[in-house]
Amino acid sequence: MSQRSCLSVILAAGEGTRMKSAMPKVLHAIAGLPLVAHVVKAAEAAGATGLALVIGHGAEEMRKAAQKFAPRVETFVQEKRLGTAHAVLAAREAISKGYDDILVMFGDTPLIDAEALGAARQKLAEGAAVAVIGFRPPNPTGYGRLIEKDGRLVAIREEKDCSEAEKKIGFCNAGMMAVAGKHALRLLDKVGNNNAKGEFYLTDIVEIASAEGLDVVATEASFESALGINNRAELAEAEAIWQARRRREAMLSGVTLIAPETIYFSHDTEIGADTIVEPNVWFGPGVKIASGARIRAFSHIEGAAIASNCDVGPFARLRPGADLKQKAKVGNFCEVKQATIEEGAKVNHLTYIGDARVGAAANIGAGTITCNYDGYSKFFTDIGEGAFVGSNSSLVAPVTIGKGGYVASGSVITESVPDDALAFGRARQKTLPGKGKELRERFASAATAKKKAAE
Structure with missing residues (x-):
């Protein structure tokens, strides 16, 4: 089958009115990736060599989105919504290129897996003209039933047309199918619209192909894989299924998730073996974690690279461009953005590091911030190897703290600090004996007077 060419026709022209959204339904996301992009990934994993996306509502928005997640996809517009067969024929130009297999999929079934698609394609390789998935x-009510006879699929019967015996059939139509390329256009062109809605139904090709004596079969996907999304409640259910799959996959690959049900993964999260993830951690897009790291509770991470044996959190926020080298530490209530924390460096408490480099084995004290933005432009802070920045310091970029440099606590640093130098950037302390007591008495007297005036 690996030698067979395959076109995946993905139907994504529905308006999705039940989503109650101005955005096309298939652009709503699971794990940070549009529904239709999940479908594209499954098609590619199943060996699709061509991709045709049939769009309608929000066509321009769909085209722009498709360029991001599937730059090689061809888009076709279904101008009028006249049924599923009509939608597939909107991609006639692509279908006519002579692919061996045509996979018909739906943009709102994001959990479909490559194995189910591959099984349908395998049936075509074995000689079937049509393979319906x-x-x-759990409850077949409302679904079209797959009517089989002697191992062949003879019809797809909508429930309203089913006999009482047929209603007891639990094997239902998932909507997706594989069609042999050499038969596809001929079968699709034979589909009529002699029905109550006057629409062209893709399911009709089963009986058309059977009437021609062609081999039509059914393959089976799991219930979860075939789920379609129609509203936001179903979107949340699909998200939960996707996350459960990904958590299990992570744990089976050697990652410890202390409370798996509280971890949120993005579609592209990469996480190495022997990493430990504590409860309530959120991974946004673009996170890569090497082996042996520890991600502590309530951390929020996106667009970050974390090397082996790093320690992050609890309550840490790593934003895009955060790059932690081996054994780096970013502790509680710290934020890092567009900055490199080099090997063994520590950013432990209540600190913001942005547009910066923190050198190897440097120590950043609690409450330190890099003042990187003047309201118009960003500026860089370079902190050298082994430097020590005392608590509650402000480093006003652009500025450099040299190798082994030492910044006294409470300093505002506006000029670069040479290697091994000590820098103070604060006002000299002045102590006035007895003035504390005097100040308290004055404040107390004013408060009493205010209270009496109010009475």
């Missing part, structure tokens, strides 16, 4: 829902 079915599933067994």
Whole structure:
């Protein structure tokens, strides 16, 4: 089958009115990736060599989005919504290129897996003209039933047209199918619209192909894989299923998730073996974690690279461009953005490091901030190897703290500090004996007077 070419036609022209959204339904996201992008990934994993996206509502928005997650996809517009077969034929130009297999998929079924698609393609390789993907829902009510006879699929019967015996069938139509390329256009062109809605239904090609004596079969996908998304409640259910799959995958690959149900992964999260993730951690897009790291509770991480044996959190926020080298430490209530924390460096408490480099083995004290933005432009702070920055210091960029430099606590540093130098950037302390008591008495007297005036 690996030698067979395959076109995936993904139907994404529905308006998705039940989502109650101005955005096309298939652009709503699971794990930070649009629904339709999940479908594209599954098609590619199943060996699709061509991609045709049939769009309608929000066509321009869909085109722009598709360029991001599937730059090689061809888009086709279904101008009028006249049924699923009509939608597939909107991609006639792509179908006519002579692919061996045509996979028909839906942009709102993000959990479909490559194995289910591959099984349908395998049936085509074995000689079938049509392979319909079915599933067994807990309650088949409302679904079209797959009617089989002697191992062949003879019809897809909508529930309203089912006999009482057929209604007892638990094997239902998932909507997706594989069609042999040499038969696809001929079968699609034979689909009529002699029905109550006057629409062209893709399911009709089963009986058309059977009437021609062609081999039509059904394959089975899991219930979860076939789930379609119609509203935001179903979107949340699909998100939960996707996250459960990803958590299990992570744990089976050697990652410890202390409270798996509280961890949120993005679609592209990479996490190495022997990493420990404590409860309530959120991974946004673009996170790569090497082996042996520890991500402590309630941390929020996106667009960050974390090397082996790093320690992050609790309550840390790593934003895009954060790059932690081996054994770096970013502690509680710290934020790092567009900055490199080099090997063994420590950023432990209540600190913001942005547009900066923190050198190897440097120590950044609690409450330190890099003042990197003047309201118009960003500036860089370079902190050298082994430097020590005392608590509650402000480093006003652009500025350099040299190798082994020492910044006294409470300093505002506006000029670069040479290697091994000590810098103070604060006003000299002045102590006035007895003035504390005098000040308290004055404040107390004023408060008493204010209270009496109010009475």
